[in-house]
Amino acid sequence: MSPILGVVKDYHFQDLDKAIEPITFYMTKDLPLTYAYVKVGSTNMANSFEAVERAYRKLEPNADFLGSFLDENVDRTFRREKSMALLITSGALIAIILSCIGLFAMSILVVTQRTKEIGIRKVIGASVANITFILTKDFLILVLLAFLIASPIAWWFLKQWLENYEYRIGLSWVFFATAGVLAVAIAFLTIGTRTIKAALANPVKSLRDE
Amino acid sequence: MLLELKNIFKWVNSGGQRVFLLKDINLEVEEGEFISVMGPSGSGKSTLLNVIGMLDTFDEGEYNFLDESVHTLKEKHRSNLYKEYIGFVFQSYHLLDDLTVQENLEMPLLYKKFKGFERKAMVADMLDRFNIVGKKDLFPAQLSGGQQQLVGVARALIANPKLILADEPTGNLNSQQSEEIMELFKKLNQEDGVTIIQVTHSEKNAAYGSRIINLLDGRKI
Numbered sequence: 191m192s193p194i195l196g197v198v199k200d201y202h203f204q205d206l207d208k209a210i211e212p213i214t215f216y217m218t219k220d221l222p223l224t225y226a227y228v229k230v231g232s233t234n235m236a237n238s239f240e241a242v243e244r245a246y247r248k249l250e251p252n253a254d255f256l257g258s259f260l261d262e263n264v265d266r267t268f269r270r271e272k273s274m275a276l277l278i279t280s281g282a283l284i285a286i287i288l289s290c291i292g293l294f295a296m297s298i299l300v301v302t303q304r305t306k307e308i309g310i311r312k313v314i315g316a317s318v319a320n321i322t323f324i325l326t327k328d329f330l331i332l333v334l335l336a337f338l339i340a341s342p343i344a345w346w347f348l349k350q351w352l353e354n355y356e357y358r359i360g361l362s363w364v365f366f367a368t369a370g371v372l373a374v375a376i377a378f379l380t381i382g383t384r385t386i387k388a389a390l391a392n393p394v395k396s397l398r399d400e
Numbered sequence: 401m402l403l404e405l406k407n408i409f410k411w412v413n414s415g416g417q418r419v420f421l422l423k424d425i426n427l428e429v430e431e432g433e434f435i436s437v438m439g440p441s442g443s444g445k446s447t448l449l450n451v452i453g454m455l456d457t458f459d460e461g462e463y464n465f466l467d468e469s470v471h472t473l474k475e476k477h478r479s480n481l482y483k484e485y486i487g488f489v490f491q492s493y494h495l496l497d498d499l500t501v502q503e504n505l506e507m508p509l510l511y512k513k514f515k516g517f518e519r520k521a522m523v524a525d526m527l528d529r530f531n532i533v534g535k536k537d538l539f540p541a542q543l544s545g546g547q548q549q550l551v552g553v554a555r556a557l558i559a560n561p562k563l564i565l566a567d568e569p570t571g572n573l574n575s576q577q578s579e580e581i582m583e584l585f586k587k588l589n590q591e592d593g594v595t596i597i598q599v600t601h602s603e604k605n606a607a608y609g610s611r612i613i614n615l616l617d618g619r620k621i
Contacts, residue, residue: 309494310494310495311507313455314507314508314511315508315559317511320511392455392456393455394455397490397494
């Protein structure tokens, strides 16, 4: 038996998806040395690393030196999450770009089809804002519909995924609201250029009788 | 005086040359006039009408409408002005195909921010006045040309404008329908005091008006 020398704060000594369990450190000369932790200054890391290696070789000339930085070791436990995040982000980005191209093409089509209607509405008093709203409304309804379908599914998968982790954030509605606002904003930016241009066009041109 | 054009010029640049659409147009229109604008194709009749209707701009000159100088007004102010005082009638009617007669009549009122009950009353009144109550739920495609133009005139009139601008209103109609529309214009002008400016090719239609303006190559003759 030995006296308790100190208590440390809880920290992850296993993978992040494991709960923090009790751990005891012994300071006893009977056990063989497996790890040595050295705290170094952060100014010249490479030099410090070499200094530690030299000291170790002096003490244990016959053993291999397997030194590493602890923060890098911690980083390594995140690797799976990081690559997954990268994969999902790039996939999502490609999906968004492809959808925007489709949306843009659709906006051109719709604006061309409705040129005459836009002209008529302008002549009977519609403002640029009115016209932009009419043209944008249908697209935004689609985006909203997509949002309504996607949100519960996303919520379910995220919940499942977070279950893997002992320590996790809660799923807040704020995430979903932000995603929804972002989706509407991206959609509007995509179709806005065309629709606003159409709304600003002089109705005289679109209403000219052949 | 309802409106006044002073030395109006409008041109486009084509191949480095200035092509004049309107050349030194001077025109005064009193309230209650019925003016016919005549001239061969390309003489600038429609352009003149669009300038008066504030749908098109001009490059030089002055335009006063009810003591407001249109040429100095901001776009928003200008559109408010024409929304309130001007109604348009087109050769090819330009009704909204997806809407019923009733909805077509209501549309300008929506844009002019009339309240729901006011709109209903005004639409009902207009349907009644033009004898098209029975057609209120039909779509434009279900009407004859003459009936469509009737709706077109009703739509132009619904917000009680001071000025009706008609660009060949009978151009797509047969002679009997034409006569009906022209009689309607005459009645509106004489009984309701609506000022009318129409573009027409037909001498017969022009005769309904109180004054004829002849245009040639953008110039008044």
